[in-house]
Amino acid sequence: MANNVTLKDVARRAGVSYQTVSKILRNQIQVTPEVRARVQQAVEELGYRPNITARSLRLQTSHLIGYSWKSAHERYINPILEEFEQSIVDAAERLGYHILLFPYHQGPDLYRTYEELVYSGRVDGFILSDLEFDDPRIPVLDRLQVPLVAFGRAQSDGSTFPYVDVDGRAGIRQAVEHLLEQSHQRIAFLGWPEQSRVGTDRLSGYWEAMKAAGLPVDPAWVMHGAGQYDYGYTAAHTLLDLPAGRRTSAIVTVYDLIAVGAVQAVQERGLQVGRDVAVTGFDDTPLLSYLLPGLTTLRQPVWEIGQRVVELLVRLFEGDKPAESESHVLVPPELVIRDSSRGYRPR
Amino acid sequence: MANNVTLKDVARRAGVSYQTVSKILRNQIQVTPEVRARVQQAVEELGYRPNITARSLRLQTSHLIGYSWKSAHERYINPILEEFEQSIVDAAERLGYHILLFPYHQGPDLYRTYEELVYSGRVDGFILSDLEFDDPRIPVLDRLQVPLVAFGRAQSDGSTFPYVDVDGRAGIRQAVEHLLEQSHQRIAFLGWPEQSRVGTDRLSGYWEAMKAAGLPVDPAWVMHGAGQYDYGYTAAHTLLDLPAGRRTSAIVTVYDLIAVGAVQAVQERGLQVGRDVAVTGFDDTPLLSYLLPGLTTLRQPVWEIGQRVVELLVRLFEGDKPAESESHVLVPPELVIRDSSRGYRPR
DNA sequence: GAGAGTAAGGCGAACGTTCGCCTTGATGCT
């Protein structure tokens, strides 16, 4: 239970009215040094702390931010999210807010749940992560007219909520350009299903880089799949089965685990990763470095994204209407070059 | 910003006093069916939701639980925590609470920070995870006299706060017994540093099982180390270097990544894991299953622990004084038997 | 038909703040 030292207690001890104490503590009023000192002392002696609930009621703001993310299904793990969470908590704290957990589980009463949280004054706004293609949360929150910033973009339909996202296109472009520098010419792309928002974004980076280099792309090189390890494994085998003239010497993937599957396939063929076939991943998954130390990959600037998401949201709370360029932010990932894409020797 | 439909608005439309509306909605009063219907209709039409802040102020409880965990250092990842977080959010929601994130960063003003949160009425109590040997949070929160339940135990000094923890001793005992059944006789234990609370707990499970089986333990078999992969790797090599009569045929470890290192060492010797040397881990780390599918390990019942932690905490809120056995709970992990401990053929 | 009992709902107060306006007394100016 909260401490029960209130303004009135402090006031009584300091011999002033409690409203005056409130104003003194927030520097909203000028008083004689003696009075200020008396109040300060009373505060210390009694251990007074302003009651946040009362303040929230009066100010009509909870200083709480709801964080909605997608529960990991079964034992799948998203390495990104923990760092993101840390980052938003850190930024929120810095700006005087706290983060309330609010996992998103699909269901018919989605609207009801959010409405509840917002109309009951529980939270001032939301941070969403794990946005999906046509995420159902977006229309719901749009309708509620509540401040909201997302990590990631949804489908580009009418609603244009503010977001901060990784520039997957620029990332993949970097990866492909890096491979081109290593004098690869035939480069495959293991992407996600065609409906995937993130997947198409990353794919376009591939196209851009190939086009800029003036290189032709064999349709067989571009694949779309839903799995992780297994998908990478079988897709890589398919690529390696192509006739010599069409066979790729490099495989760009949209996710580390897909890359791991591909590496496995390459090795099973008796080929050496890097020297014979280059492979790149995406995310720089922490644990992976123990098991496959040499994977070239793209590291998402998760910490920075978290910071910017919160800063943007707080600006919205304050009634700011940020410019387009400030409310739709893309941050490029960092290419981490390791052995899986080095030392290519064309044969 | 919160909806601004209040009890008074509903009351005006329904033609009753607002206090009556409040009571009707919470079923604290009997009214004629007509009045109830009028009120219900007004609620629906206006979209009334009780203001949580006002309720909190009146009831002197925030219905918020602070969750304090240790920020992952650098790129280390704790696979357990995400599920734990999910679980406590789920349980809290079920019981009418929400979880407020409050990462624990070491520092001199630790006390101040917690005091702030408690005395300001921000949270009703705390859940702690990642307890360390002599965790600094414990005395602080002890002094604040705030309801608190931990996932894990700290050093057993005076303060005996409620906790729910994995029974590491029982877990390791299970693992060792399983190996004994596979007719292993010389079993090594790769533990954590001697000061580690969790480490000594798990070690005692090893001793118990070996003693119960009446088997001698060579001091060289029991190792303490701080690392992860590297530690497992070098420790296993050391064990395999022992003279034939003292060499172990099984290696029990306290953490999956240590086991992975050990597996690597075993394989480098040209030995086959399982058939020649058995290895077991701890945690059933999700990603690992992609890379080392056959590792026998102990799966922590994280979901169940989260549920029980919250239930216990809510009981404390309600003024319950749970019995010793209810407030110090140990849950045994589940032994997941895979290939790394099967098919032993003594030579 | 008077008193007691009960059901339905009204009313004031309180939770601990913050905000805007008001009062008081001292000072300055002409």
Next chain:
DNA sequence: AGCATCAAGGCGAACGTTCGCCTTACTCTC
């Protein structure tokens, strides 16, 4: 001396609930 000015701090009200007690009117009982 008379008036305006200003600094210091008091005071009432409001934020939206919940709680306990009170009033009113109706029904039952002998």
